Amino acid sequence: MKIALLGYGRMGQTIEKIAISRGHDVVLKIDKDDNDYDITLADVAIDFSLPSAAFGNITNCLNNNVPVVSGTTGWLDNYDKAVALCKEKNGGFIYASNFSLGVNIFFELNKTLAKMMSNLNQYNVTMEEIHHTKKLDAPSGTAITLAEGVIDNNNNYDDWKLDESDKSTRIPIVAKRIEDVPGTHTVNYESEVDSINIEHVAHNRQGFALGAVVAAEWLVGKAGVFSMNDVLNIG
Numbered sequence: 001m002k003i004a005l006l007g008y009g010r011m012g013q014t015i016e017k018i019a020i021s022r023g024h025d026v027v028l029k030i031d032k033d034d035n036d037y038d039i040t041l042a043d044v045a046i047d048f049s050l051p052s053a054a055f056g057n058i059t060n061c062l063n064n065n066v067p068v069v070s071g072t073t074g075w076l077d078n079y080d081k082a083v084a085l086c087k088e089k090n091g092g093f094i095y096a097s098n099f100s101l102g103v104n105i106f107f108e109l110n111k112t113l114a115k116m117m118s119n120l121n122q123y124n125v126t127m128e129e130i131h132h133t134k135k136l137d138a139p140s141g142t143a144i145t146l147a148e149g150v151i152d153n154n155n156n157y158d159d160w161k162l163d164e165s166d167k168s169t170r171i172p173i174v175a176k177r178i179e180d181v182p183g184t185h186t187v188n189y190e191s192e193v194d195s196i197n198i199e200h201v202a203h204n205r206q207g208f209a210l211g212a213v214v215a216a217e218w219l220v221g222k223a224g225v226f227s228m229n230d231v232l233n234i235g
Contacts (some may be wrong), residue, residue: 002044047071048071051072059085123191124189130175148160182203
């Protein structure tokens with residue numbers, strides 16, 4: 001499989017190593033200022049670029065019949081446009097806020113717990129995410145996905161809010177930036193008598209990178225808008 005890497009930071013470099021170890025060829029490595037390339041050289045593209053570049057990268061892929069996997073967060077104001085273009089071009093597209101196989105299982109666990117806690121009004125939900133200091137967006141896309149998973153499955157909440165501390169129908173998310181932390185996400189249910197916490201801790205970036213390559217392998221030859229639940233056959 002011939003892969004184009006759109007974004008060649010630390011994540012792109014980790015994806016390259018894993019892709020090569022799985023027998024694939026990386027035919028394009030596009031940095032943030034490089035717009036002069038032929039995306040049709042690739043069988044599939046993996047986008048871990050900047051938020052400002054992601055939608056343009058995805059559009060370029062879909063317009064040229066190259067399926068694309070995107071893990072860039074912070075661009076989702078244009079997500080519906082990407083979905084519409086994918087359907088118009090009969091292309092292949094996967095977006096995930098986190099490609100880690102473990103995190104996607106964690107997403108489903110979070111939804112299940114939210115359903116179980118829906119009628120227990122004495123518990124208040126809070127979330128915390130910790131990432132490395134180079135992460136540009138806050139809260140993380142993963143934290144937003146977790147919050148949306150609670151909102152969709154628990155009658156007590158209808159929105160989320162960054163760093164809000166008052167108890168309301170909005171889930172407060174605390175975002176911390178600490179050097180060299182790949183990603184830690186915690187969902188807390190707290191009452192006056194006890195607490196229930198679920199947590200995912202990434203030890204390195206390899207889990208994210210492996211999931212992106214697995215998604216790209218799965219996507220080639222398919223048409224439609226998919227998620228990691230489709231890739232893993234869960235949910």
